[in-house]
């Protein structure tokens with residue numbers, strides 16, 4: 001077991017109609033002029049944005065709005081948001097939507113609170129010294145950005161997708177009403193479940209330092225999401241399943257399942273970020289498409305964890321060699337992905353990459369991680385290329 005810091009300052013307000021509390025929460029955290037930042041329009045169509053602006057009007061809180069955060073959110077909109085906040089003297093950000101709107105809001109927050117080019121933080125050139133305070137109304141259970149310290153932005157020039165993490169960007173509050181996720185397309189619900197599980201698995205498949213309580217939480221979380229993802233496939237309006245998955249999404253990425261272990265492997269995420277940057281695929285689907293190839297590449301280096309995962313999460317019988325059990329666990333995970341219509345390779349993801357594309361992605365991925373990275377197994381550029389090739 002390793003020492004750890006656990007810091008989750010976000011006030012979670014969970015349940016039906018909780019979005020009606022937004023004005024009170026903004027006041028509680030000192031907001032007087034708000035930027036409401038959202039995505040491509042689902043919150044307009046659902047009427048959520050109108051309910052939010054009505055609440056703020058009623059409470060006498062002034063605001064400006066900025067929509068247009070796309071999945072794999074763009075740096076250019078972040079720059080626009082920074083300018084708008086400076087011009088309007090915005091002192092509080094409200095992200096309404098999914099990980100993309102929230103991450104874009106976080107980046108805007110860094111840009112307002114720090115001098116210079118905000119991309120520097122995502123380009124590992126310097127560290128942020130603050131971030132504008134941020135609140136969130138979540139509409140998709142997936143990234144955990146509502147409690148996480150991370151944000152992921154894509155620079156259009158060169159299609160570079162990068163993440164930056166600091167505690168400054170952890171939201172002050174997160175409003176989570178599972179009913180708001182009921183308008184999601186089935187594909188996005190499945191992508192979200194995949195991402196949630198992957199945030200836990202990234203921390204689970206690590207070398208050394210594992211802690212029994214953390215493993216138990218992680219395995220319970222994985223079993224819960226696996227079960228409820230199938231319930232939602234068949235019954236998308238099931239409130240309890242929506243609620244289970246939504247809370248799991250926050251717990252999967254607020255640091256809880258990283259306590260006592262080495263913080264995570266994260267290579268499946270890094271491999272996916274190149275796919276997201278280059279082909280603009282949905283994050284969860286991209287993760288599912290590369291995970292099996294990653295797992296087969298690394299499992300021998302971390303066999304006891306894959307065996308434990310197979311038995312405790314994927315219900316594989318404890319029969320045969322450890323290696324056989326581990327491989328059955330990987331196969332069972334891929335069967336699960338297929339059962340919720342997630343891809344298990346790049347072809348199923350709809351990506352037809354040439355050898356040149358794979359080489360480019362491996363190169364960019366290696367640059368993005370500073371040469372090599374991983375905990376289950378340390379991967380260099382050649383290893384990344386092998387995994388991309390295997391996932392074709």
Ligand code: NZQ
Pocket residue numbers: 038039040041042043069070071072073097098099100101103139140141142143144145148149150151152180181182183184185188192195253269276283284
């Ligand atoms: O843009 P709108 O119109 O809102 O539509 C979105 C989008 O098309 C739609 N949607 C969201 N809520 C909806 C809805 N449609 C109908 N009803 C609703 N209630 O769903 C689509 C996906 O939304 P998006 O915000 O892109 O999804 P997600 O939450 O999966 O975010 C993905 C982004 O987050 C990054 C990913 O890489 C990707 O860029 N990540 C952020 C992390 C973090 N900040 O901690 C960690 C993750 O690992 C991840 O990398």
Ligand code: ZN
Pocket residue numbers: 143195198199269283
């Ligand atoms: Zn993720």
